[in-house]
Amino acid sequence: MLFLVRMDVNIPHDLPAEQAEAIKAREKAYAQQLQREGHWRHLWRVAGEYANYSVFDAASNDELHGLLSQLPLFPFMKIQVTPLAQHPSAIA
Numbered sequence: 001m002l003f004l005v006r007m008d009v010n011i012p013h014d015l016p017a018e019q020a021e022a023i024k025a026r027e028k029a030y031a032q033q034l035q036r037e038g039h040w041r042h043l044w045r046v047a048g049e050y051a052n053y054s055v056f057d058a059a060s061n062d063e064l065h066g067l068l069s070q071l072p073l074f075p076f077m078k079i080q081v082t083p084l085a086q087h088p089s090a091i092a
């Protein structure tokens, strides 16, 4: 099952910079692991915003929630999920 996911990142200004950088480094490693595993199909920056649009592949809503809730930035993100279905006019 494919899901369109928008993540808006909001790291509190009072979080020490060193801590924020460590969380971002763990986020990058986990994101790249999920990409290698085929769960995180697309990752695009929203131009001009600290946000991304992503496409996830997960077997169920529960699996998707498990993947997203383990993101190191999860406590600092607003996440919106849109489940995707086949479009009858799509050729691929």
Ligand SMILES: O=C(O)CC1=CCC(=O)O1
Pocket: 007, 009, 027, 028, 029, 031, 050, 051, 052, 073
């Ligand atoms: O920077 C972002 O949009 C949040 C994020 C997701 C994966 C990653 O490495 O950073």
